[in-house]
Amino acid sequence: MARVSLRNMNKFFRLTVLVAALLGLGDVNMSRAASIDDSAPPKSGEVLNFALLDHRGRMHELRRIGGKAVVVFFTANECPIARQSASKLRKLREAFSERGVSVFMVNSSLADDRKSISQEMSELGAWHLPVLKDDTQGVARHLGVKRTGETMAISTKDWTIFYRGAIDDQMVEGAQKPQPTERYLENALNDFLDTKPVRLAKTVPRGCVIQFDGGEGPDLAPVSYAKDAAPVLQRKCVQCHSAGNIGSWAMNSHQKVKGMAAMIEEVLLARRMPPWNADPAIGKFSNDASLSVTEAQTLLRWVHQG
Template identity: 40%
Template sequence: VLMDDKQIIGEGLGVTRSAEAIVINPKTWQVAWRGSVAALPAALDAMLAGQPAASGGASAGAAIAFPDRDAKAQITYVKDVAPILDKHCVACHEEGGIGPMAFNNYAMVKGFAPMIREVIRTDRMPPYHADPRVGHFSDDKRLSPDEIKTLVHWVDEGAPRGEGTDPLGAVKHVAAAWPLGQPDLVLNIPSYNVPASGVVDYQRPFTVNPTTEGHWIRATAVKPGDRQAVHHVLTGWIPDVPQGKTSNEGQWRASVGRYAVGSEADVFDGDVGTYLPPGGAVGFQMHYTPYGKETTDNSQIGVYFRKDAPKYIMRQTVISDPTIDIPANAGHHMEMAYTEFSKDALLYDAFIHAHYRATASDLWLQTPDGKQKLLISLPRYDFNWQRAYTFAEPVKIPAGSKLIAHYWYDNSKRNPHNPDPNIEVTWGEQSFQEMLFTQIDFRWMDETSAQQIDSDGRFAEVRLMGAMDKNLDGKLEKAELRGQMGKMLLAKFDEIDTNHDGVIDKAELKVALSKMGMGGQHHRADADSFDSPKPAASTPTAGGR
């Protein structure tokens, strides 16, 4: 259903009254027929039979007002359009920026005017995919309805310049090497030669941490060496320098930043921060995607320190399900997972991640009384733009609440991004496999930087429970056990189910995982690289993001 709340579509189609039916030819996007709703069935029958449709007649609906229609002639680039572009677009569309062209003068903008109108109408730009009717976000880059109308009307009128100095041409816009300013610490990620084609396994290099004293982090930023090749970067501090040239996520403790296109920096609220201990190493998870030519990536991470300790610690955990199983040719397949909070918490943001077959996702809060609230809705997930959605006001999470993530996947031939609709798809690192991965930043209400707790321990049993417990009852039935870990539990189900009630509850799962020597962590073969970083051992370094 298209909700034309900005009146852009109705105005463009020349609609004057409600209850008018319009048939669009999807091959040309031209109006093939219009008329009254009563005449629509006969018109469709005629067109499907290859016959000309009879005139539809006038609609008897109410007249529709378009109050902004007469304002078109007054809109100019200098007075109206350039300020909008400067506010919303130039940060990416500048020399050296991530945008494919630089909006640095009137001639350049006018040349792309039809494309600007198209990407605005189709809601592709600015790239922000949260449903505007759900939640409020501090990093929302979307245009306001008035700004959208201004840009579309300006293009409709031929993109007039107007009188005066070119606002975008008067200032030289060049992408800064570090948009947040020069970092206090720059970590060089070991270089990697990305081939022109083929599948590149995740690279897991590390670099020695050069700091000799601990620091509280207020922000991090990643500068990719080759934007086309670097899909994402995850990081983690490692207490002991690994042997050899690689590390793994099981060694990580505190996060030292992350990157994906659309999410290149993390800046923390003034009252929260994370701690980088001295020494050790920083490990990296590098996902590279070949794009047709060989290239060498030399990415960097900039770290910005606080002058003093924050009052609170920013923590991080993950909602994931490494047991996902998407049938071949399934056009609308849903998977779900959750995490549960044993204590009161404050939620700051959520980073939603999947691969080519994902089409939508959301995040719900379910409080102990069973009430649910939709926090984030992404009705159109875009693999090419991934970001953390930061709440304008942090969300209170009462103890005992669940955060529930749903993901929808299109594994059919109708999905233009689908590598192969004829195969069953399961969890995997590569983009032609799939993931269900929602990373959240939060703080515990009962924790301060002076009085820290074992954050990761609070999620020990719930990680696996939240991945498999599809009916949200806090218990695992035999039918809910999937994947390698599910097979392991199923093989010992009767032994684990000590009270013989036919399900595995949280206490029984905790004992079983302890006997398996897993301490509540996902099995490596299932959870892969996306386990949440563990807290560091000593008190000063327990602050992990």
């Protein structure tokens, strides 16, 4: 039997992993409560696919969720509005699951991890409600989320947002009503599922400010391509994305990488690249090709600064 060199075996393994990945394409400060916002329509562009682990270690990929609609609610540990919303979301999940609606919470807080999120959800009696950990804050940045309490209802038909804002109007200036008088999210879901125009497509959520790594918007700390982004690409990407290797394009110039920046964001959010799906909470593996949270944040911040 012919002997196979370790180098050739490693090359074959890397190729197999990449093909498998490609086949899988398919500080918190309280503020005022929600109020109606008529200034602009909801963000109507297509929501990029994303994949996140929940607090129980289960992976959820947006484009692989069945049904008719997906609800995502942005949360953070110890945020009063988020804590008070957990039971409402649990009840909505129970009420609408048979009608094809999936409900998730997304935690983009730098201060929280899966262990502390699990503890918080247990305290709230909502442990079975999935809380997706947005470690890199890439999902929050992509969707333009500034505060907890922001809810989005996404159509699985075209992956656009048909409602964005608060769950209801219970939270008011400096206080709260005994009961809500307007159930914005519930109304929007009923309208959408009944194929009626959504009566109110956007409201203003008032929750806890999300602190972003490196700032956000005009305050985003500059990321140098040469000093910050390029070294990450060199360590984790160029081995495959270079002339003659198995990457679909070569990262051979700043101009080339800049031209593919939107695609870089897309594959990072969906965890398609680098091709590595092991849960980092399990431990460190040999030949780990994944990006660290810091590395992924660096690349996403570079993309967003334009």
